[in-house]
Amino acid sequence: MSRTTASDNLVWNNPLIRRYARSLFRRSHLWVYLTIYISVVLLLLFLNVVGRELDEDSAIGRTFFQGLYSQFLMAEIAILWVWSALNSRSALREEVANKTYDFFRLLPLSALQKAVGILVGKNLLCLLLAVVTLAAMTLFGLLGGLPVSFQAQILLLVSSVAFCVNAVVLLSSSASPKRRGKMGVGLWLVLLVFFGPLVFGPGLALLRVGAGLQEATTHHVPFYSIEVPVLMLIIFLALYFGLWSLLGVLRKFTFEGAPLFSRPAAVLFLLGYELIVLGLFLPHLPGGESLFYFYWLIVSLLPVVFIPAGAINDRAGYLEALGRRPAHPGSAGQGMRSLLLQQCNLSLGIVLFAIWLVFFVIASQGERIATAQLIKDAVVLASCYVFLLFLLELCVVYEPIHGKIRVLIMFVLLLYLFLPLILAVTLAVPSLHLYSPLGFLADFVSFATPRRADFWMAILGVNVALGVVPALAIRRQYMQILALRRTM
Amino acid sequence: MAILEAQEIRKEFGPLVAVNDVSLSVDEGDVLGLIGPNGAGKTTLLKMFGTLVRPTAGRAQLVGRDLTKDYLHIRKHVGFLPDFFNLYSDLTLGECLRFFAEAYGVPRSAIAARVEEVLSSIELTDKRDSFIRHLSRGMVQRVGLGMLLVHDPQLFLLDEPASGLDPKARIQLRNILRKLSAEGKTVIISSHILTELSGFCSHVAIMNRGRIELSGAVDEIRRKVTGSMQVEISVLGDPEQAVALLRRFPDVSVVGVDRATISVEMVGGPQELARLNAHLVHGGIEVVRFAERKTDLEDLFMKISGDAL
Numbered sequence: 001m002s003r004t005t006a007s008d009n010l011v012w013n014n015p016l017i018r019r020y021a022r023s024l025f026r027r028s029h030l031w032v033y034l035t036i037y038i039s040v041v042l043l044l045l046f047l048n049v050v051g052r053e054l055d056e057d058s059a060i061g062r063t064f065f066q067g068l069y070s071q072f073l074m075a076e077i078a079i080l081w082v083w084s085a086l087n088s089r090s091a092l093r094e095e096v097a098n099k100t101y102d103f104f105r106l107l108p109l110s111a112l113q114k115a116v117g118i119l120v121g122k123n124l125l126c127l128l129l130a131v132v133t134l135a136a137m138t139l140f141g142l143l144g145g146l147p148v149s150f151q152a153q154i155l156l157l158v159s160s161v162a163f164c165v166n167a168v169v170l171l172s173s174s175a176s177p178k179r180r181g182k183m184g185v186g187l188w189l190v191l192l193v194f195f196g197p198l199v200f201g202p203g204l205a206l207l208r209v210g211a212g213l214q215e216a217t218t219h220h221v222p223f224y225s226i227e228v229p230v231l232m233l234i235i236f237l238a239l240y241f242g243l244w245s246l247l248g249v250l251r252k253f254t255f256e257g258a259p260l261f262s263r264p265a266a267v268l269f270l271l272g273y274e275l276i277v278l279g280l281f282l283p284h285l286p287g288g289e290s291l292f293y294f295y296w297l298i299v300s301l302l303p304v305v306f307i308p309a310g311a312i313n314d315r316a317g318y319l320e321a322l323g324r325r326p327a328h329p330g331s332a333g334q335g336m337r338s339l340l341l342q343q344c345n346l347s348l349g350i351v352l353f354a355i356w357l358v359f360f361v362i363a364s365q366g367e368r369i370a371t372a373q374l375i376k377d378a379v380v381l382a383s384c385y386v387f388l389l390f391l392l393e394l395c396v397v398y399e400p401i402h403g404k405i406r407v408l409i410m411f412v413l414l415l416y417l418f419l420p421l422i423l424a425v426t427l428a429v430p431s432l433h434l435y436s437p438l439g440f441l442a443d444f445v446s447f448a449t450p451r452r453a454d455f456w457m458a459i460l461g462v463n464v465a466l467g468v469v470p471a472l473a474i475r476r477q478y479m480q481i482l483a484l485r486r487t488m
Numbered sequence: 489m490a491i492l493e494a495q496e497i498r499k500e501f502g503p504l505v506a507v508n509d510v511s512l513s514v515d516e517g518d519v520l521g522l523i524g525p526n527g528a529g530k531t532t533l534l535k536m537f538g539t540l541v542r543p544t545a546g547r548a549q550l551v552g553r554d555l556t557k558d559y560l561h562i563r564k565h566v567g568f569l570p571d572f573f574n575l576y577s578d579l580t581l582g583e584c585l586r587f588f589a590e591a592y593g594v595p596r597s598a599i600a601a602r603v604e605e606v607l608s609s610i611e612l613t614d615k616r617d618s619f620i621r622h623l624s625r626g627m628v629q630r631v632g633l634g635m636l637l638v639h640d641p642q643l644f645l646l647d648e649p650a651s652g653l654d655p656k657a658r659i660q661l662r663n664i665l666r667k668l669s670a671e672g673k674t675v676i677i678s679s680h681i682l683t684e685l686s687g688f689c690s691h692v693a694i695m696n697r698g699r700i701e702l703s704g705a706v707d708e709i710r711r712k713v714t715g716s717m718q719v720e721i722s723v724l725g726d727p728e729q730a731v732a733l734l735r736r737f738p739d740v741s742v743v744g745v746d747r748a749t750i751s752v753e754m755v756g757g758p759q760e761l762a763r764l765n766a767h768l769v770h771g772g773i774e775v776v777r778f779a780e781r782k783t784d785l786e787d788l789f790m791k792i793s794g795d796a797l
Contacts, residue, residue, distance in 0.1 A: 015590035022587070023578040099574035103635075105540060107591045108563035255542070316502035320544050323500065400502055484503055 009113060016109065016117025017124070024125050037129055041136070044071055065144030072137040073154065076130060080162035084126040089169040091118040111253035115246060119166055153231045160235045164242035171245045174252040175260060222283035237276065244269055261311035263348055270352055273303050274359045285366035293367050294445040300363070301441075304356045304385070308349040308392060315400050315481065318343060322485045336482055344478075345396060349389040353382060376456040383463035384437040387416070390470035397477035416466070431455055435462055490549075491516045491643050491674050492537065497546035499532050506532040508698035509546065514643075514676060514691070519669045520703075521685035522678040524695035530678040531571060533695070534647045537676070538568030551642050564592060567636030571648040575631055577621035581612060584620055584631065585638050592639030602638055610634040610664060626657025633664055644668065646677040662688075719752040719761065721768070722777035733771040737764055748776070 011017065024030070048071070052064055095101040107114065120127070134155065141151045220227040228236075248260050261269060281296040313321070321343045322336050341347060357378055364374050391409050398405040417438055424432035424439070433439030434455050443452040452459075492514040499507040507529045514520050522530050535541040537550060539559040548555040551565040575584050585606055589599045607613040610630040615623065623631065629649065636644060649665070650658045668675055669688040679685050685692070693703035702709060711717070723730045727745050734740055739755040754760060765778050 015587060018590060019576070019579070019583075019587040022583050023576075098577055099572060100576055102540060102568075102570045102573060103575075106538065106563055106568055108560050108593070109591060110560065316500070319502060320500060323544055 010116045011120060014109075014113055014117045014121070015107075016114065017121035020117075020121030021124055030125075033125055033129075037132075040075070044068075044075075062143075062145045065140045066146065068140040069137055069144050069146060072133055072140060073158075076133045076137060076158055079126050079130050079133065080158055081165050084123040084162060085165045085169045087122045087126060088119055088166040089173050091122045091170070092173045105256065111250040114253050115170065115249045118170060123166070153229075153235075156235050157231050157238075160238040160242065164238040164245065167242045167245035167249065171248045171252070171260075174249050221280075223279045224282060240272065240276065244272075259311045259313065259317075261307060263311060266307050266311040266348060267351060267355065270303055270307055270355055274300055274356065278359055278363060282363065282366060285363060290367070291445055293363070294441070296363055297441060297444055300356060300359060304352050305388065307352055308345055308389065311345075311348055312392070312396060313343055313345055313348075314396055315477075318481050319485055322482070336485065337478075340478055340482065345393050346386075346389050346474075349385070349392075353385050357382075373453055376453055380440060380452070380456050380459050380463075381437075383460050383467075384440065387463050387467050387470075388413075388437075390467055390474065391416075393474050394470050397474060397481070435459055489516050490514065492548070492550050492676070494537075494548040494555075495546055497533075497536060497548050498544050499529075499536060499541060500544045505698050507536065507543075510695075510698075510700050512693060512700060512703065514674060516642075516674050517672045518691050519673075519675045519677070519689050520691045520693060521689035522676055522693050522695060523685065524678075528695040529698040530695050531647055534568070534645050534676065534678055535570075538566060538570075538645050539563055540568070540570075564639070565642045566645060567639070567641035567643070568645040569632050569636060569647060569649055571651060573632060575620045575628060575635070577619065580617050580619055581607070581623065581631060582616040585634060588635045589638045594639055606634045606637045609637060609667070611660070624657075626653050626660065629653055629657065629661060630664065633661070642674065644673060644675040644677075646675065648679055649677065650679070716753045716755050717757075717761065718781040719754060719764070720777065720779055720781050721750045721752060721775060722748050723750070723768075724748070724774035724776055730768060730771075730773045733768055733773060734764075737767055740764065751781075 045068075048064065048068055049060075052060060092101070092104075095104045104114075109117065138151060142148075219230045221230045221233060222228075223233060247265070251258065251260070251262070251265075277296065277300050281292060281299070284290075284292040285296065318340060322339060360378065360381075361374065369377075391413055395406055395409050417436055420432050420434070420436035421439055424430055434443060434452050435458075440452055440459065490513050492512065494510060494512045496509040496511055497507060498505065498509050510529075510533060522533070524530050532541060536543050536555070537548065539555065539562055542556065550562045553561050555562065576587070579587065582603060585603045586599060589602055590596075594602055604613070607616055610633060612627060612630060612634070615627065620628065620631070629652075633646075633649070646665075650661055653661060665675070665677070666688050669690075677685060677689070689706060691703070691705050692709055694701045694709075702712065704712070721730065721734075725748075727748055727750055730750060731742050731745060734742055734750065734752060737754075739760070741753050742750060743753050744751040752764075754764065761778075761780065765775065768775050768778075
């Protein structure tokens with residue numbers, strides 16, 4: 001009797017992969033793609049050979065093959081980063097458009113089998129062409145005298161980023177499979193958050209040294225106190241974010257309609273993210289304020305702002321969570337209130353901000369910022385953050401009642417972020433810019449007078465005043481949710 | 489033996505209670521018609537049993553497993569056909585059935601034979617190599633059923649399977665459903681078109697506003713609702729003599745006489761029916777036809793609607 005292993009079920013015996021293979025490898029489709037691919041390859045070879053012959057130095061040597069290696073690498077990147085991402089993104093949307101999505105959801109396959117089924121199955125043709133391209137790359141690399149270790153690093157880099165990109169786009173489409181059309185703003189934000197460290201950390205380091213492709217494999221960047229090969233660091237980061245995205249996909253396939261992050265996952269993701277970001281930036285944080293400190297602030301704060309939106313518990317979720325609680329006569333009202341406070345988005349946001357504060361203190365140690373200043377900054381940033389959380393929560397509790405509340409809240413958010421900046425310029429009162437969180441953060445690098453430290457009480461006062469009405473409105477809706485739950 | 493046992497199962501969508509503490513038991517071999525007006529909660533209830541929607545509260549066991557914990561096992565042994573669906577347009581009918589057979593764990597060696605068997609049972613053998621996108625709506629609906637048949641589930645959940653079909657396709661679909669019923673399959677079928685369910689449902693559950701107002705065997709429900717049996721008697725000769733005899737029989741009232749056919753309402757069960765027949769025969773009446781008139785599900789539903797809605 002044959003034994004079936006987990007990998008068999010994931011890849012070789014995965015019915016989804018077989019289903020896609022039947023459709024993709026139909027002779028009537030396959031020859032079209034193969035013709036295009038072979039034509040492109042032949043055209044590339046032809047142009048390279050003709051170009052070389054027109055050149056005075058007509059010898060076909062190492063440089064020629066290295067050139068071919070680079071061109072095939074570009075083709076590999078186009079196949080694995082762009083084409084496959086488009087395929088992965090379209091998988092669920094096609095199911096919805098074809099009205100087969102319910103059958104997909106009902107398949108008795110594990111979430112991992114479904115995710116692998118899409119990522120591999122939908123991209124079978126891409127993978128086939130990528131393997132052929134890789135074989136050509138390897139051949140040209142060897143003929144061009146490129147070391148095997150370099151080629152291995154490039155291969156790992158291309159495949160890990162391909163995994164990350166595909167997982168992220170699948171996550172995006174599983175989060176909203178019923179939405180069609182262009183990539184939403186949400187996805188761009190997710191990409192920004194996920195790839196932020198890639199861009200700001202080793203990416204910047206690479207740009208700074210002006211490293212070429214081959215130099216990149218030998219270039220090292222500091223991560224905390226150790227020196228890490230830069231490509232390895234990028235591969236690690238791509239795998240980290242790719243795995244988190246895959247976990248998100250599995251969650252979406254298991255608990256449809258649930259928020260992207262569970263509460264523990266939101267905390268864990270933030271912890272990992274902050275550890276990575278701090279590791280990348282800490283070696284660059286000298287004494288005194290610096291541009292890097294400002295970059296760190298922005299990069300580290302982004303997920304604190306966006307994760308609550310990804311872990312959002314909506315009004316229906318509150319009602320459901322309160323309904324699951326067993327009734328205890330007498331203390332029911334008190335118990336429900338405390339459960340609502342535990343489940344609400346405000347409490348998660350506060351926990352995330354508290355975690356960020358720890359990293360803020362550590363990063364600020366490198367900057368040798370005075371404790372009093374640190375406390376003032378923390379208090380003001382906390383007040384801004386709580387106000388933003390209030391806006392998010394207003395959206396959550398009022399949207400089922402007032403369908404267009406989101407538009408109003410977006411307007412208030414824009415006013416909150418930009419009005420102080422506009423007023424500062426229009427009224428020629430520079431200190432007004434500090435009343436916007438953006439202006440306040442910009443002050444970390446602006447070195448302009450007036451400084452944020454002199455205005456912290458006033459900014460805090462404004463944020464508290466702004467927060468009163470939303471807080472009362474949220475409280476009113478919480479009471480209504482509790483009352484509604486008792487009558488259901 | 490119960491194949492489905494739900495206790496106070498509930499689904500809320502925000503403040504809307506779509507399914508309100510429904511308790512239901514379905515035995516193996518039952519064909520349960522879930523009837524009720526649009527918005528009664530039938531689809532949500534079926535989606536919960538089909539593991540597409542997670543209940544807010546309550547417990548349910550399907551094929552002996554917990555609905556929320558063992559949903560993968562349940563999916564393997566339950567066939568759910570949603571109300572609006574399509575099938576993979578890039579696959580042929582044979583490939584599509586093959587895919588579902590593989591996904592539902594039919595042994596590889598048995599798949600080809602199983603696919604052929606199903607194609608023949610849904611009368612689409614000649615369309616094996618046609619792309620799904622080239623099939624008519626009625627055919628796709630039959631393929632949908634075939635897709636469930638291919639893995640031979642223990643329980644069929646069919647949500648409005650005949651909606652959008654033309655009369656011919658409806659008859660074909662009804663024939664397949666009758667076949668399922670005759671084979672002793674357990675089926676829960678929802679519909680608001682009650683004639684669709686007449687004839688092959690052994691049980692009915694009438695849903696309204698998220699609740700099951702009434703459920704049980706069709707005959708049992710009929711008696712509960714009407715409180716009496718409707719009997720039609722045809723006699724040779726003058727019906728007045730038979731009417732006089734009938735009026736002397738306890739708990740019988742004559743509701744109408746149409747030429748030689750007398751409509752009677754009576755309280756009781758099969759024994760009372762037999763006694764009434766004997767009473768007429770002994771009274772010298774030549775009885776040509778003596779039959780209980782089965783109340784149509786539509787009449788039942790309207791009667792219940794009148795009482796409960």
